[in-house]
Amino acid sequence: MAVSSFPGFPQEALDFFAELSRNNNRAWFQPRKQAYTEYVTGPAQAFVEILGERLRALSPGIRYDTGLSGSGSIMRIYRDTRFGGDKRPYKEHLGIVWWEGEKKMDNSGFYFHLEPSGARLYAGMHIFQPPTLTVFRQAVADDPTGKRLATLMEKLKSDFLIGGEHYKTVPRGFDKNHPRADLLKFNGLYAGSPVLEPQTLTTPDLVDRCVALATDLLPLHRWLVEVNAGIW
Template identity: 35%
Template sequence: MEFKGFSKNTLAFLSSIKKNNNKEWFEAHRSEYEELILNPSRTFVVEMGEHLQALVPTINAEPKINKSLYRIYRDTRRMGANKEPIKHRIGVIFWQGNTKRMQSSSFYMHFSPDELMVAVGVRWFEKPMLDAFREYISDEDRRVRLDKTLKSIVAKDREYTYLEKGYKRYPRGFNADMPSADLSLYKGMATFKRLDPNLITNGDKLIDTLYKIYEDMLPLQEIMYEVSLRIKED
């Protein structure tokens, strides 16, 4: 089925979730969720995935919950987790490789009534990925290459940016005198751009816009996938 975009009512429905964030309300409106969000999200994954596989043949595009799609219910049991049970921000992920989808470099997007965010990379590192990242950038040539890649991406569009540093102290093996040493202070490595969320209603324009951004950010995707291959299994 061709992806024609999300309904003009989709963002309003997400606003309703935000105002009525409880399971009883959501279950009474589940059919709207399926019509306005779940079904078009599946179609989007198929079509966007076909485009992305032209860039990265091994990218994973699976239109299923806990694959390219996320559960609408939030896991509120985790310490520090948002305690609102229903998500009003819809995420989609296309990841590369056989590692965890959140710990292999990915093409990502989410939308809410507030924004459409498009990103490439790994948003945050679990310890195995953090260790692999630091091992990768312990080599000066690789570290400088990554630094230049980030700067070249953000130079393509003034609205492209990347994550802020997550640590204040250099980890063991790094110091301020090393070229591009600040890369060791990151808890994740991703570039992103924020867009008008109303773009989701125009299927062709959404696909074309995202493809251009993903193509611009592809060099980071390639580096972070290389990093993910260095993860040591327990």
């Protein structure tokens, strides 16, 4: 049955992650899996659908999946501890993604990140796959398309966090004095909203706030969708 409204995340969801951050171990989590389902993933599934339909009104190709396997919109809480020194078994936040294209990690989309101190909405691509990185650089170097990106990024940076810059130098094959040399150093491109306060997360206003932010972020998302599809 389709969800018709979203009342906000319960306060218990924020409390769950606050407690998890102090007790990030299996002995604490295992007896509380039912609470995680009731207060976090259950409401998250409703949020995915409600906001997903609103995002489709902005960009009809948006996709979402309310499944809990990790392949859909809701990120799994379990961390991959095989590499690196951080062996905490659980993520201390909720991550949700809506994407436009076949595979969510290969395409631009919107990402919602919730933790006890608040939440942010992001748009873009965290890391480009090699074919996308190649076409991204070509698009940045192209005058009409690259100028359009530079203009919209200039507008966004006053209110949004900009991420994705990775390389210290301009990649080989491009003029180091290119007018958009800074953008050529990116290996992903995304923008994140100001923090949505905890008191907003537990109210029906959350969906409208996210839609307003997504509207501001839409030009970046559309630019990436078009470039990734090769229609620029």
